[in-house]
Amino acid sequence: MPAEWNERTVAHLLRRVGFSATQEDIKFYLGLGKEKSIDYLLNYEAIDDSEVEKIIEQSKLNLEKLIGIAVEWLIRMVYTKRPLQEKMTLFWHGHFATAFYKVNEARLMRNQISMLRRLALGNFEQLLLEVSKDPAMILWLDNNTNTKGNPNENYARELLELFSMGVGTYTEEDVKEVARAFTGWTVNRRNNYAFTFDERKHDFGQKTILGQTGPFNGDDVVRIVAAQEATSRFIPKKLFEFFVYPSPKSSTIDRLSQTYKSSNYSIKEVMRAILTSEEFYSQKAFYALVKSPIEYVVGTLRMLKAKLATGNAGELGLRDIFTTLSAQGQILYSPPSVKGWDPGLAWINTATLLERYNYANSLVTNRSQRGSSIDPKALLAGAEVQTSKQVVDYFLKLLGIYDADETTRNQLKKYLEQNDDGTKGKFTLNHETIDKKIRGLIHLILSLPDYQLN
Amino acid sequence: MTVSRRDFLKATISALSLPLAMKHLPESVLGQTPDRILVVVEMMGGNDGLNTCVPYTDKLYYEYRPSLAIPEAQLLKISDRIGLHPALAKFKERFDKGNVAILQDVGYPEPDLSHFRSRSIFHRADPTTQEYFEQPGWLGKYADIKLAATNNPLSVVNLGDGKNSQSAPSSLLGEKFIPSTINSFELYQFQTDSKYPADRNNKLSAFKKTNFVTNDAEFSFIAETGVDAVESAERLQAGIKKYTPQIEYPNDSLGTQLQMAAKIIAGELGTQIIYTSYGGFDTHANQKQEHHQLLESFSLSVDAFFRDLERLGKADRVLLMSFSEFGRRPRENGSQGTDHGTAGPMFVIGNSVKGGLYGKLPNLAQLDRVGNLQYSIDFRAVYATVLRDWLQVDPTAVLGAQFENLGFIK
Incomplete structure (x- = not known):
């Protein structure tokens, strides 16, 4: 039986679509009712979020540095009025996992995340296309060295394996052919690393990809891949497992796959289907996931109304948060590999738990004005x-x-x-x-x- | 069908149904370090085996690698066919002493070129793995059999370098046993409010009593890991004080981890399995410099580690084994790098090792459809040999099938 609309249910919804609920949030959504709450959360463009931009501006962050862009994002997560937007962005960051430690350009990393934020609930084909042209992604998976006659399979493989269809749904031949289609998709180092299509390096020949033959380019690959049955199941399943609980029934995924196809690959509609599903409010879903370090830290700061050192000292004051996230195993802009972060109990080990306890201790016992603190x-x-x-x-x-x-x-x-x-x-x-x-x-x-x- | 970890652990935990309070054995039992310690080094990303152990008499090697082939004159020759990468000088000294077994061309049937799947296959010793989180790893199974009864969370330790926190690899996942993950010794202790030190014991007691085992497996897993963490932290802090640094280790990820391993071994904390890993081997582009650094780190760190153990009088008790999820493609790509491959070398190092080259030379003339090597040694045979002749357990109980004993342990 689905749970009734009460404080416990609102807290559950907000833990999933955002970073936990404050007491004010609970009152607000309780008053709004279930349907309107879901609409409100999904149609977030309508919510004025200018306050958060102001806080970021006042914090005078150095956006050319990893710490600067990480703190910027943390400020968004703590203060945004559009929780789902930031949560979706974080989801896509784990999905199209790109890391600073190879890209080495904070600006490109930040641009990628801005793109993910802009398309967070958009059309999946468009998202996949923009990801394929994203300069940080191109450098991350070496597509800048993928050229006619000398293909580099790195992007092709991860596109199929991790970004769209899932392992075991394509052949090694497909990987090679997809790599050929993406030859010449590169960045121009002399023009701020902007995406550029280098005709001279592109292989214009015929390719056979997932059963279709033609002189395909990367755009064609994205079109073909977004339309695959495997994609229509892989993406909704991953969303369901991130937002609801692991290992859903295949009938649940059948339903979401239908939504994906009938809505022309709309992520927003898949999310609507998830957030209105009976599964989401079932007893099985409550507390069925493990908090990621970011959910742990940001949720704690929000629920305890922690005072953060923003303003001029922003970067310095939030450094402790950046440090603890790293020790807890989740550094923004630095997922451990292109597979992103493993969910669930993979977050839990003796070191990461001690770090959670110790971060909690330092936050709640900080009686100084430096760093973040609470007022019991x-x-x-x-x-x-x-x-x-x-x-x-x-x-x-x-x-x-x-x-x-x-x-x-x-x-x-x-x-x-x-x-x-x-x-x-x-x-x-x-x-x-x-x-x-x-x-x-x-x-x-x-x-x-x-x-x-x- | 995949089982959720929740259901999976529920069964095992209720079968054990050990109240946490009963888990504690006398310190005398916990303090005994087992005679034999296994240290694993995982090279993450797929190490280029052909440029690690170079078949320098094979013309195809030079043909396949116009920009990456290492000239014969630079190689450290260990046989009339194989030369080691020039960054492996210290490693070669150990090989020459007879303390290193090089297993050549190690792989498994129907290789998978995905990092994640191939890694999972190595970790679970199962080429057909469905990769669900609950499936135990080979060392986890070993720990279930031999170590679970010690109830010592420090008997299996997963190390990180303090910068990149490593979650416990699937290798170490067991059904009855939770390994300890330690990223930095400094951070590994339960802190409480320094303003009220007298209230600390109340907190510790409340912490332990609220972290209890229930019939919810996820909850119980977290609770048990939490109590293990807090208790093992105190023992660890006391144990590592026995170590005073004298040997210089490389100031990098593997060097840091192997020095931590030496401290743990010196601390006599009852540790039997120590897992280390370092990454960067996914050299799709411009691999020369990067690969050099990675191998040099291996060579220098392992050398420092064994010199340290010799100084501490513990070297005879340690066996070190390295592996990577796959080798790289024989033909270089257009980016002075190499794409995902299949078979590659594994190393086993220690005073109990019968040194030498094992297995066949990689056959560059007979590649598979994708253009990759065909393996000659199944990695599970390496595991089986380590399990039987070093860890002294029936390998079939862990691996589920019989594999050849390669005889590299005295």
Whole structure:
């Protein structure tokens, strides 16, 4: 049975389409109702997001550097009013995974992400075409060296294997022929690395690709590939697994594949089908995913209304976030390989968990003005809570945990009541306990297994 | 059918149903370092085997590689047919001492040219793998059999270089056992509020009691990994203090990881499997310089590692094995690079190794349809030899089938 439209459901939706819900978000979407909320999230162009541009401008970032463009994107994720746009952009970044460590040009990396953001819910064929012409992608997968008579298969293979159809749905011959079709698709280093088609390096001969024969160019390949049955299943399945839960039934993918085809490859329509599906609101979907480091960090900052060092000191102040993301295993603009980041429990190991716990500790215990910090007293303002039980329940909910076990609640309550020597004391909410126990409680909640799930 | 990890682990965890509190064995059991330690080095991206162990008497080699072939005069010859890449000088010294087995032309039937699939095949020792996350890797299976009962999360350690955090490779995934991943020793400890140190024990206790095993496998996996992390961190910090650096390692990814490995071995933490990896081998373009650096790093890092172990008196207990997901295509491409290939060499190094060249020379005259090498040694035979003669377990139990013993271990 699908879940009813309540706080828990809104929190679930916002964890998936964005980076968790603040209390204000929950009130807003609860008031809007389910259908209107989904429309609102999907039609994000209509939402004024100029505030975030202002924050970025004031932060005086150096956009020629990796740290600068990474911080810029983090600011967008934290402050945007268009959560789905940033989440989709992150999805495509993991899908068309291109990394700074080979491209070495922050500007090109940033341009690629801007393109992904612009087409995030657009037409998949157009997206694939622009990706194929994207300078960072061309350098990343060596298509600048793919020339007539000397094909380089790197882009061709990943286009079929990872970007559209999936492994096992094409032949090695197809890879070679696709590589020929993309010969001469290169960048002009003397013109700011702009995409250019070099006729002299292009192989104009006949090619046979996925059963069709012709003097194909890269545009033809993209057209042919976008229309493949394999693509109509691979892309919606990957979206479903990113937004809902792993290993959906094949009947679910049949349905989404139909939507992909009947909407002329509209990503927005596939997403609408996913966000309105019964599966999305099924019990099975709740907390079925593992938070990625970015979801963990950005979601935490948002729900705790963390104060970030933006403005002039933006880059410096957010450096700690960049560092922790790296240690947690997810650096923006630097996926580990062209396959992107592996989802689910692949995020979890002893090192990455320790880093999550330690980042949480440094955020909640930072009492200085540098870096990011929280104000536990402000978080309690307006909350009608007094007893240790009420405080525990309040913070669990504030951090999106609606299904905590009774054992968990009791242990957290016990922590609040404990004296330093471990004996049971009495918990009263006051200046000292807020500084000590509330900060400690938040650290413990951020270290719960419940909190690692999305 | 693919099983979700949730269902998969649910079955195993409830079968174990060990409350975490019961997992703790006396320190005396945990502190025993096993006699034999295996260190794996994964070269990620597909190492160009033909330019690593060069068949310098084969004319086709020079024909296929007009810009990349290494002139005979520059090679470090180890037989009348094979010369090593000039960056492998230190490695050659060890080969000459008889401590290195070079397995030539290692691969598997119906090779896959995808990095990810081929990597997965090597990790799971299964050329038919469906690559679902739940399928255990070969070392994970080994750990399930031999190490799960120790309940020591540090018995299998996956290392990173502190810059690029490496998630645990599929090789190490088991059904009953969670390996420890350590990217940097400095970061590997559970921190609490420094303003209230007296509250730390309360926090640690609450942390452990809220990270419990339930019938939800994902939740349990996270909880168990979390408790392992916090507990093993304390032991690790104490253990690595036993090491004082004296040997200089290359200041790069592999050098960093192998020095970490030496510290762990010196710390006697009960570690038996140490996994390291470094990338950059996907040399589609301008490979000369890059490949040189990667091999040089291997040669110097491995040399430093064994000298360190010799100094620490632990060298006899360590076997190092390297592999890459595939070799590269014999014919170079138009970008002074090479595309994805198939068979390539594997190295096994240690005092217990019967050094020498094993297997056939790559046959450049008989390539497959794509223009790639046909393998002569199945990589699973290398695993089988290591499993039986070094790790002392029945290889069939891990690999699911019998493979030839290659006899490279004394």
